[in-house]
Amino acid sequence: MITNVKDILAKAKEGGYAVGAFNTVNLETTRAIVEAAQEMRSPIIIQITEKTMEYAGGRLIYHLIKNDVEFYAPEIPVGIHLDHGKSFEIIQRAVAIGLPSVMYDGSRKKYADNLEITKKVVDFCHEKGVCVQGELGSVPYLGEIESGEVDWEKYMTDPGQAASFVKETGIDALAVAIGNAHDFFKEKDVPDYARLDMIHKNCNVPLILHGASDWENGRVAEVIKRGVCCFNVDTATRLAFINNLINSVRNQGNVSFDIRKLLGEAREAVRDVVKKKIKIFGSDGKI
Numbered sequence: 001m002i003t004n005v006k007d008i009l010a011k012a013k014e015g016g017y018a019v020g021a022f023n024t025v026n027l028e029t030t031r032a033i034v035e036a037a038q039e040m041r042s043p044i045i046i047q048i049t050e051k052t053m054e055y056a057g058g059r060l061i062y063h064l065i066k067n068d069v070e071f072y073a074p075e076i077p078v079g080i081h082l083d084h085g086k087s088f089e090i091i092q093r094a095v096a097i098g099l100p101s102v103m104y105d106g107s108r109k110k111y112a113d114n115l116e117i118t119k120k121v122v123d124f125c126h127e128k129g130v131c132v133q134g135e136l137g138s139v140p141y142l143g144e145i146e147s148g149e150v151d152w153e154k155y156m157t158d159p160g161q162a163a164s165f166v167k168e169t170g171i172d173a174l175a176v177a178i179g180n181a182h183d184f185f186k187e188k189d190v191p192d193y194a195r196l197d198m199i200h201k202n203c204n205v206p207l208i209l210h211g212a213s214d215w216e217n218g219r220v221a222e223v224i225k226r227g228v229c230c231f232n233v234d235t236a237t238r239l240a241f242i243n244n245l246i247n248s249v250r251n252q253g254n255v256s257f258d259i260r261k262l263l264g265e266a267r268e269a270v271r272d273v274v275k276k277k278i279k280i281f282g283s284d285g286k287i
Contacts (some may be wrong), residue, residue, distance in 0.1 A: 002069055005079035005101035006131040006172050008043050009206035012229035017282035018220070021045035021208070022274055023083060023234035025052050027064060028267040029241065034068050036274035037076050040284040044076070044274075045101075045230065047083040050090050058097045066098075077287060081133075083232065091121050095130050103133040103175065111136075111161060118169045126170070133208060136165050137177030159198035166203045173230070174199075175208040178223075193222055200227030208232065220280050233277055237270045244269035 012019050024030045024046055037044040046065050053061065062080065069078045082094040082102040091102050104121040106114035118134045125132045137157030157176045166174055176199055178192045200207060207227045209215070213236035220231070244266045278284050 001074050001077060002066060002100070003043070003077035003079055004131065005045055005081055008045060008077055008079045009173055009229055011043070011286075012283065013206050013227070015286060016224065017286060018224050018229050018231055019043050019045060019283050020274065020277045020281055021047050021079075021081060021083070021230050021232045022237060022277075023047045023049065023052075023232070024061070024065065025055065028263045029237060029270055030065055030068055032237075032267045032270035033274050034073050034076070034078070036271045036278060037078065038073050039271075040275055040278045041287050042076070042278045042283040042285070043078070043287055044278070044283075045079040045081050047081045047232070047234075048099075049083050050085065053094070053097075058093065062097050062099060075287065083234075085121075088117060088120060088124075091125070095125060095128055099130070101131045101133070103135070105135050105175075107135040107138045107175075107177075111165075115165060115168060118165075118171060122170045131172040133173040133175060134165065134169055134171040135175035135177075135210075136162050156192055156195060157199055159195060159202050162199050163202035166205055171205065173206040173208055174203055175210055176228075178209075191219060191223065193226060196223060196226040196228070203227075206230060213237075216280060220282075224282070231277070231281055233274075236273050236277070240269040240273045241266045 008019055022033045022044060024033060030046065033044060033046055048061050065080050069076065079101055080099055082099050084105045085091045085094060085102050086105055091104055094102050102125060104118050106117050109117070114136070122132045138155045155177055156179060162174065162176070176196065178196050206229045208230045209223060209228050210232045212231035213233050215231065245262060248262050248265050
């Protein structure tokens with residue numbers, strides 16, 4: 001059943017576990033995520049990005065997710081969310097399509113500008129019953145800056161700013177930076193747990209960790225104890241899909257022209273990754 005993301009996060013926060021927010025781009029990835037959640041009896045969030053809306057058609061991909069959940073998994077709480085909306089205009093478009101939850105990512109802007117636009121987004125969305133995730137601090141991408149010796153102090157969330165940011169914007173959840181990184185960028189050797197403790201103490205909203213595809217049991221448990229109740233996962237599922245597809249074609253003596261078989265096997269690979277992540281995050285059996 002389609003469920004308010006705010007409610008999903010609140011239950012995770014109260015229950016001391018985290019949910020996975022898994023990105024999708026197509027039918028196969030969506031089916032894999034939903035099937036994994038069903039098998040693990042876990043609440044989940046399914047996310048799309050602006051690029052996915054351009055690729056698949058915003059209304060099409062939104063209704064694909066919605067119909068999948070309503071037709072085939074009515075017993076599973078599933079939130080649908082816009083990941084990394086970079087402008088007020090894309091937020092407006094997502095809300096018009098029907099998305100009940102959005103993220104405005106102003107993390108690359110100056111603090112005052114991030115604050116101003118995030119508040120504008122919140123005012124717009126809350127009038128329409130849409131929940132909003134903001135971001136403070138910066139989670140780096142490979143190619144955006146050179147990987148290697150990084151001055152992490154410039155990128156991580158300031159706990160004092162976080163308290164003011166949450167209070168002044170009215171956001172429903174906050175994405176934080178504690179040395180985590182997107183895609184293949186090398187993360188901080190040890191996440192700044194003390195910083196996360198302070199953010200958690202200062203901000204009474206669910207905390208979200210982006211760039212969490214490669215996080216495993218030890219780190220996951222540590223940050224859940226410190227208020228993180230949602231992990232964004234994209235790279236891990238994309239790798240599973242692409243690697244399986246490449247191997248399926250490469251390893252066949254006679255290349256199959258049955259697209260359903262090739263994509264079906266890739267879907268199964270994604271489903272296995274999602275099930276593993278759900279277990280690590282501790283949301284299995286929590287519906």
